[in-house]
Amino acid sequence: MRARLYYCGVHDDASYISVHAAVATSPDEPFATTEVELRAPGPGELLVKVVATGICHTDVMTKVKGLCEFPIVLGHEGVGVVEEVGEAVTEFAEGDHVIMTYDYCGDCAQCNRGKPSYCVDHGSLNFAGTRPDGERTHRSAGSPTSDGIVEEITGSFFQQSSFATYALSHESNTIKVDKDLPLATLAPLGCGVQTGAGTVMNTLEVGSGSSIAIFGCGCVGLSAVMAATIAGAETVVAIDLNPSRLDMAKELGATHVFNPSDFDGGDAFLAALGEVSSGGLNYAIDTTGNPTVLRQAFDSCGPLGVTAMIAPGVPGTEVTIEMMGLLPGKSLRGVVQGDSESKTFIPKLIELWQDGVFPFDKLITMFNSIDSVEDAVVAMNAGDVIKPVVVIDRPRGETP
Numbered sequence: 001m002r003a004r005l006y007y008c009g010v011h012d013d014a015s016y017i018s019v020h021a022a023v024a025t026s027p028d029e030p031f032a033t034t035e036v037e038l039r040a041p042g043p044g045e046l047l048v049k050v051v052a053t054g055i056c057h058t059d060v061m062t063k064v065k066g067l068c069e070f071p072i073v074l075g076h077e078g079v080g081v082v083e084e085v086g087e088a089v090t091e092f093a094e095g096d097h098v099i100m101t102y103d104y105c106g107d108c109a110q111c112n113r114g115k116p117s118y119c120v121d122h123g124s125l126n127f128a129g130t131r132p133d134g135e136r137t138h139r140s141a142g143s144p145t146s147d148g149i150v151e152e153i154t155g156s157f158f159q160q161s162s163f164a165t166y167a168l169s170h171e172s173n174t175i176k177v178d179k180d181l182p183l184a185t186l187a188p189l190g191c192g193v194q195t196g197a198g199t200v201m202n203t204l205e206v207g208s209g210s211s212i213a214i215f216g217c218g219c220v221g222l223s224a225v226m227a228a229t230i231a232g233a234e235t236v237v238a239i240d241l242n243p244s245r246l247d248m249a250k251e252l253g254a255t256h257v258f259n260p261s262d263f264d265g266g267d268a269f270l271a272a273l274g275e276v277s278s279g280g281l282n283y284a285i286d287t288t289g290n291p292t293v294l295r296q297a298f299d300s301c302g303p304l305g306v307t308a309m310i311a312p313g314v315p316g317t318e319v320t321i322e323m324m325g326l327l328p329g330k331s332l333r334g335v336v337q338g339d340s341e342s343k344t345f346i347p348k349l350i351e352l353w354q355d356g357v358f359p360f361d362k363l364i365t366m367f368n369s370i371d372s373v374e375d376a377v378v379a380m381n382a383g384d385v386i387k388p389v390v391v392i393d394r395p396r397g398e399t400p
């Protein structure tokens, strides 16, 4: 098996596997399926045959805003089947079905207090484009050239880079699931769904009888709507400019839906929010990354209200809060991955889905083949789909 999969480079004795990946080469060029080479799994790593991958706005923002070194293999909502395990892997075996998520060190103060999404190494582990030791995992097919040139490709995005037929993940950011579950459907649990649901259940700990407004009804916002409904919130307000998103929010349990464009200015909109929540909400979640919307979310909360910010906008974006506005015990909290300990939280979400109370699959539109990553991104950006999931479906070695 191993002999079929690997070969040694001309000037490099490390083993590589030839794979296909939807590579981003610049902010403007479309994703293009290309043959690339991926390192064999090292200690603690898993080689995962990717079955499907969700697409998240973080993938798109990283490419469009050039927050990475091109060329890059993005993708951080991958699911698949373990094909090979590296040395010292104890938790997984060949053939396991898995979900991949964000990575963390497991040994810093935040990891030790059960908050791995605030790991001190969160930035480097998920966005640096290398293994934790700084080594690149991807390179161009045919590297090194006869001149000895190795064309490196940025990978290790969220320690997976799942816009590809194969991914390298770690034990820490991989979750085993039952083999009878539909793997492709589970892909968005690795980021978007756990972020929205986790913000309600883990960060805000929304309780029964409370009130919450959710600004933005994408995958994250609608997952928050479902979680708030499960938590027994009495008032669940969903806000979006797209009427079809508001229809979906209602179907998923929102008690009120608002389209800000229906109001004569922000003050009228905030006044309407005040009316449904008896003078101020207990919680608000902003999923938009827009500082004006974040300020509205903050202002919609009443005394002791907590506003959760999930999307920070591009680096350098600032928000202004009136200091007097904080005085009634109000707070504004940044949230990463819904404060989720994915190894326990994702199985919990799967159980809720199986019980029929957390139908996150309604948010998914499937795209067939790795070649459709660009189409899926275009459809997501246009608002035509809520959560695109690309089924990879390309036998290895088949050229585009």
Ligand SMILES: [Zn+2]
Pocket (backbone or CB within 6 Å): 104, 105, 106, 107, 108, 109, 110, 111, 112, 116, 118, 119, 120, 121
């Ligand atoms: Zn850590």
Ligand SMILES: [Zn+2]
Pocket (backbone or CB within 6 Å): 056, 057, 058, 059, 076, 191, 192
């Ligand atoms: Zn994401």
